[in-house]
Amino acid sequence: MENLAPYAVCEANSRGRLHGEAAPRWRNQFQRDRDRIIHSSAFRRLEYKTQVFVNHEGDMFRTRLTHSLEVAQIARSVARALHINEDLTEAIALAHDLGHTPFGHAGQHALNACLREFGGFEHNLHSLRVVDLLEQRYPAFPGLNLLFETREGILKHCSHQNALQIGALGQRFLSQRQPSLEAQLANVADEIAYNHHDIDDGLRAGLLSLEQLRELTLFRATETDVRARWPQIDAKRLRHTVLREMLNHFVTDLIEQTRARIRDLAPADLAAIHAASEPLVDLSPALRSQHFSLKRLLRIELYEHPQVQHMAQRSQEIVSDLFRRLMDDAACWPDALGEWPRDPTLRARAVADYVAGMTDRYATSEHQRLHPSGVGS
Numbered sequence: 001m002e003n004l005a006p007y008a009v010c011e012a013n014s015r016g017r018l019h020g021e022a023a024p025r026w027r028n029q030f031q032r033d034r035d036r037i038i039h040s041s042a043f044r045r046l047e048y049k050t051q052v053f054v055n056h057e058g059d060m061f062r063t064r065l066t067h068s069l070e071v072a073q074i075a076r077s078v079a080r081a082l083h084i085n086e087d088l089t090e091a092i093a094l095a096h097d098l099g100h101t102p103f104g105h106a107g108q109h110a111l112n113a114c115l116r117e118f119g120g121f122e123h124n125l126h127s128l129r130v131v132d133l134l135e136q137r138y139p140a141f142p143g144l145n146l147l148f149e150t151r152e153g154i155l156k157h158c159s160h161q162n163a164l165q166i167g168a169l170g171q172r173f174l175s176q177r178q179p180s181l182e183a184q185l186a187n188v189a190d191e192i193a194y195n196h197h198d199i200d201d202g203l204r205a206g207l208l209s210l211e212q213l214r215e216l217t218l219f220r221a222t223e224t225d226v227r228a229r230w231p232q233i234d235a236k237r238l239r240h241t242v243l244r245e246m247l248n249h250f251v252t253d254l255i256e257q258t259r260a261r262i263r264d265l266a267p268a269d270l271a272a273i274h275a276a277s278e279p280l281v282d283l284s285p286a287l288r289s290q291h292f293s294l295k296r297l298l299r300i301e302l303y304e305h306p307q308v309q310h311m312a313q314r315s316q317e318i319v320s321d322l323f324r325r326l327m328d329d330a331a332c333w334p335d336a337l338g339e340w341p342r343d344p345t346l347r348a349r350a351v352a353d354y355v356a357g358m359t360d361r362y363a364t365s366e367h368q369r370l371h372p373s374g375v376g377s
């Protein structure tokens with residue numbers, strides 16, 4: 001890693017791994033984490049998990065896997081421009097959604113409701129549980145034994161109560177310190193990525209219209225500019241060009257604003273990043289406001305669209321039915337999960353781990369197997 005800024009995370013300032021391991025020979029420690037994430041089962045399952053559109057609705061829509069790749073692409077470009085740790089940023093971006101349930105946010109809401117009396121379910125915290133515990137591939141330790149900084153980046157937010165229970169990783173939430181720039185960046189790249197690809201998918205699905213998007217100042221201005229340069233442009237190229245230019249605008253703004261904030265604070269080292277009063281990786285106020293308008297439009301016009309809501313409703317029923325059946329009926333307990341835990345709290349967490357790990361189609365087929373007559377659905 002050449003030209004790394006003094007406040008970037010590097011091997012010398014890393015807090016290392018929970019279980020000691022020999023250093024890799026041909027990779028750095030951060031590349032090792034990225035590779036462990038790519039080779040995990042949870043990462044492969046992202047291919048069949050919903051982003052907004054349920055997996056079987058069309059082959060062209062984003063899935064959690066392609067979303068994660070787009071986040072990693074954006075995050076890496078910005079990391080390089082900022083001279084921070086590109087490999088760590090990539091590892092965090094690829095891992096950030098590993099804890100997502102099937103059926104996107106609908107699945108998460110349903111599972112959280114099922115677990116209300118057992119501590120709830122939060123996909124972000126679950127991502128950490130996947131890499132710390134649920135991936136079983138190494139004889140010497142549970143999980144992937146990732147670096148502290150990769151785990152810190154995965155855990156974007158955390159309640160006070162949860163922070164008290166997760167040791168060193170919870171400390172920054174309790175003392176209100178900032179995570180590394182690499183973690184901050186992966187978080188913003190996630191938001192920029194989904195705003196743009198959800199517009200693209202929404203337009204392609206015919207659930208969003210150009211008229212609706214023209215309510216956004218930035219979309220309208222970019223479209224006018226593109227049409228002036230390419231008066232004969234067809235609808236498909238117009239969509240791609242406007243979104244590409246908007247994305248570029250956001251990424252450029254993010255790089256310039258973050259550079260300016262770093263210049264103002266002049267952090268000498270990583271400790272100065274942690275001690276800063278607010279995150280340094282951020283958009284300008286003008287673009288932040290466009291970003292919120294975009295989010296609001298997507299929520300109202302796409303995520304709450306009756307067609308998306310109809311699918312979400314159905315998905316919630318599938319997740320809740322699966323949870324209840326596995327919780328209440330020992331005969332349904334899969335052999336792969338070992339003994340049926342007698343303690344309800346342990347049982348609830350085991351069921352949540354199992355259901356959260358399912359892909360959309362596996363959840364659907366398990367639901368059909370356990371509810372052949374549609375009972376409970």
Ligand code: MG
Pocket residue numbers: 067096097190
């Ligand atoms: Mg995401």
